[in-house]
Amino acid sequence: SSKKSTAVIQQPHPLEHSWTFWFDNPHAKSKQAIWGSSMHSIHTFATVEDFWGLYNNIHHPSKLAVGADFYCFKHKIEPKWEDPVCANGGKWTVIFPKGKSDTCWLYTLLAMIGEQFDHGDEICGAVVNVRTKQEKIALWTKNASNEAAQLSIGKQWKELLDYNETIGFIFHEDAKRDRSAKNRYTT
């Protein structure tokens, strides 16, 4: 080829951490599969450019099937209570009416990959659960007992999302024992 390229090759923007998208397929789940067995990692990315390449080709929460769980976790942290990094952790949760979580899901992803949290080291990842009547976004953190760090993350997250309702933090340890585990912290 004699065509000369004039395009400038842009340097990719590396992220502080690598992140992995995971997906739990509602169709696989309906076959009474063991929890977690239908969940698999989709792709790991480490640059701003690859993030957008994925995000722009993947359904946003409002277009996902009811029952779907979509995750973005730091590379090598599995989005499960049993993961050694998550085991002593917990989660903050925000709830949206059906079809209304897309913007906040994107803002949550951007805040995580752009390292906008003062206690970013505490963050494991985020998940959006698409259900019949609502969509829930949860932010998973590492050391549930570190109250100051969790409260800082919860407050900053609400500000980033411009979310005005009270949100609660549940310890995974409590959630394992009791499906209706109570909030340990609120903000």
Add this chain to the structure above:
Amino acid sequence: HNEDGKANVDKKYSRDFLLKFSEQYTDLPQGFEIDADIKVLMNGNIHVSHLVDRDSD
């Protein structure tokens, strides 16, 4: 660690900065594999320039 005891992080990007790239990168990253389970997740307008953009000689 800085004076607050927080880890220093170099690669911080604000939301506005990241959003500037949103429309520039629409191709799936290299090495992305679409299997049957993942298909339901894709928005149907799949861009894979590194697969279709090859020389056609």
